[in-house]
Amino acid sequence: MTVTSNSDKRLGASFRDSSGFLFSREGVLYRQVNLIYREQYDQLISSKLYAKLVYAGWLVPHEEVNVEPDEPDLAYKVIKPNPVQFISYPYEWSFSQLQDAALATMAIQKLSLEAGMVLKDASAYNIQFLNGKPVLIDTLSFENYHEGDPWVAYRQYCQHFLAPLALMAYTDIRLSQLLRVFIDGIPLDLAAHLLPMRTRYGLGLGTHIHLHAAAQKRYADKAVKTQTTRKMNKLSFMGLMDSLESTTRKLSWKPAGTEWGDYYAASASHYSPSAFEYKKQTIVRFFERIQPGITWDLGANTGEFSQLSTSRGSLTIAFDIDPAAVEKNYLLTKKNKETRMLPLVMDFTNPTPSLGWHNRERHSLLDRAPADALLALALIHHLAISNNVPLPLLAEYLHDLGHWLIIEWVPKEDSQVQKLLANREDIFLGYHQDGFEVAFGKYFNVHEKVAIIDSVRVLYLMEKR
Amino acid sequence: MHFPLINLLAPILRPQAYLDPGSGSFLIQLLIAGLVGAGFLIKTYWKKIKGLFSRSAPKKEDDSNIEQ
Numbered sequence: 001m002t003v004t005s006n007s008d009k010r011l012g013a014s015f016r017d018s019s020g021f022l023f024s025r026e027g028v029l030y031r032q033v034n035l036i037y038r039e040q041y042d043q044l045i046s047s048k049l050y051a052k053l054v055y056a057g058w059l060v061p062h063e064e065v066n067v068e069p070d071e072p073d074l075a076y077k078v079i080k081p082n083p084v085q086f087i088s089y090p091y092e093w094s095f096s097q098l099q100d101a102a103l104a105t106m107a108i109q110k111l112s113l114e115a116g117m118v119l120k121d122a123s124a125y126n127i128q129f130l131n132g133k134p135v136l137i138d139t140l141s142f143e144n145y146h147e148g149d150p151w152v153a154y155r156q157y158c159q160h161f162l163a164p165l166a167l168m169a170y171t172d173i174r175l176s177q178l179l180r181v182f183i184d185g186i187p188l189d190l191a192a193h194l195l196p197m198r199t200r201y202g203l204g205l206g207t208h209i210h211l212h213a214a215a216q217k218r219y220a221d222k223a224v225k226t227q228t229t230r231k232m233n234k235l236s237f238m239g240l241m242d243s244l245e246s247t248t249r250k251l252s253w254k255p256a257g258t259e260w261g262d263y264y265a266a267s268a269s270h271y272s273p274s275a276f277e278y279k280k281q282t283i284v285r286f287f288e289r290i291q292p293g294i295t296w297d298l299g300a301n302t303g304e305f306s307q308l309s310t311s312r313g314s315l316t317i318a319f320d321i322d323p324a325a326v327e328k329n330y331l332l333t334k335k336n337k338e339t340r341m342l343p344l345v346m347d348f349t350n351p352t353p354s355l356g357w358h359n360r361e362r363h364s365l366l367d368r369a370p371a372d373a374l375l376a377l378a379l380i381h382h383l384a385i386s387n388n389v390p391l392p393l394l395a396e397y398l399h400d401l402g403h404w405l406i407i408e409w410v411p412k413e414d415s416q417v418q419k420l421l422a423n424r425e426d427i428f429l430g431y432h433q434d435g436f437e438v439a440f441g442k443y444f445n446v447h448e449k450v451a452i453i454d455s456v457r458v459l460y461l462m463e464k465r
Numbered sequence: 466m467h468f469p470l471i472n473l474l475a476p477i478l479r480p481q482a483y484l485d486p487g488s489g490s491f492l493i494q495l496l497i498a499g500l501v502g503a504g505f506l507i508k509t510y511w512k513k514i515k516g517l518f519s520r521s522a523p524k525k526e527d528d529s530n531i532e533q
Contacts, residue, residue: 017483121484150498155490207497215496216489223488236498239505243497 010070012360013125019140023070031062032069033077037140040117041076044142049115053136058108060084060130060137082130084137085294085315089362090124090160091179092344092352094327095168095253096334097134098176101127102161104134106245113238118145122157124185125362131339148231151240155216158208159185162248166205169251170196173323176345183356188213204247255324270415275454280308282450283375283406286461287312290404292372298401299379303329303343309375310340317371319346348379349387366400374402381410381417384431391430391439399443399464409436409458433458 019037053059069075300318444462
């Protein structure tokens with residue numbers, strides 16, 4: 001009999017597939033490979049598919065370890081995957097991030113076929129951004145390819161990738177948020193219903209979404225027989241993969257007409273060049289003092305200030321509410337081969353909740369905290385005034401999110417706050433610098449307070465109490 | 466009426482195949498794959514023919530430094 005340590009914890013998202021599961025022990029993440037998956041695991045390694053995928057950067061590397069399995073009766077091996085520092089979800093990705101995750105899935109499928117294997121699932125949640133690139137994190141996603149079999153994950157690929165991408169490209173970028181509601185991807189009948197008529201006539205979306213949705217409706221509740229002579233030959237299989245890949249690749253979205261797209265171009269209106277430069281230098285000095293491992297930039301826009309922390313070696317999660325800003329940041333990150341930036345879409349007035357089975361499959365933003373440092377520049381007025389959040393509640397929330405806090409105080413006299421107050425009554429009597437200092441002083445120690453020259457704003461460096 | 470069509474399906478469900486592929490998804494996949502298979506063959510050959518006439522040799526993945 002094996003005694004497992006009290007700290008053993010099987011991960012909440014790891015239960016669907018009987019091939020194995022993730023568990024953590026003493027803070028280290030392991031994956032148990034079950035006996036049922038022995039043949040496939042051995043094939044993954046012996047066919048060199050594992051090595052090829054890791055070499056190409058498509059699969060998270062792991063090492064086999066001599067650690068007591070979490071469920072020894074089922075176990076074949078225990079592996080220790082390289083840790084992913086920050087888990088993100090498809091409903092937090094911009095268009096190109098989801099598209100790159102989809103194309104990564106297809107690239108992995110192609111390499112797998114060459115090695116006589118195939119992906120047995122195509123879940124967007126199996127992809128994570130590691131060092132700026134989409135990587136498959138589920139080592140047990142492979143099975144042996146049997147000529148004649150259709151692709152078991154075809155429906156999942158269409159629901160997790162193709163449908164949301166098509167909706168973002170053709171209907172509205174914000175429809176990526178449907179992924180929050182539908183944990184196994186967007187139902188194809190819903191996607192078909194929301195997509196414009198013209199998408200019915202293209203070969204790609206016309207078949208993989210519209211025809212597919214119609215077939216699902218027609219054959220819903222009808223059992224399928226397992227005995228047949230009709231099979232899908234390898235050429236047809238590869239043709240199907242090629243069609244999925246090209247349909248995915250052809251989709252595109254260009255941000256246009258969004259509120260914040262040209263934020264920095266317009267920033268001259270509330271920052272003089274000297275103020276802007278002074279702000280940057282002060283933040284750099286703060287970063288050099290605190291040396292954070294992980295920084296969360298809570299209103300990053302296109303990531304101009306996030307770059308100050310990535311360039312000092314900090315993995316930086318650059319959140320913004322605007323999908324256009326996040327898209328721009330991601331494309332720039334990709335172009336510059338920046339490995340420490342992860343741009344994500346996040347609305348801090350309604351941050352990602354816990355989702356899925358037992359509310360434990362997908363983590364809330366709070367579950368993924370704390371960060372070593374938070375960057376809250378030109379953010380406070382949006383939360384306190386546009387969203388009416390009292391300063392003490394804001395201080396409490398930020399206290400839960402991170403250890404260090406670099407925050408910019410934006411007073412009522414500021415032109416941006418004046419804009420927010422232009423068409424509404426000023427009910428924010430507690431919104432002043434003293435109120436701010438009292439509210440935050442309860443949760444943080446202030447280490448530095450720097451007035452930005454040529455501006456009414458003030459930068460603070462605070463540490464969690 | 467469409468039962469014979471359903472009989473043409475062959476979801477060979479092994480223990481590792483934990484996903485429900487869905488009857489409609491299976492059916493339509495066979496149909497689409499049948500349609501695009503021929504096109505894919507032509508595309509592949511066309512690439513090869515183009516490769517014959519281009520100066521540079523077709524790219525081949527170098528996996529010499531991949532270790533198992």
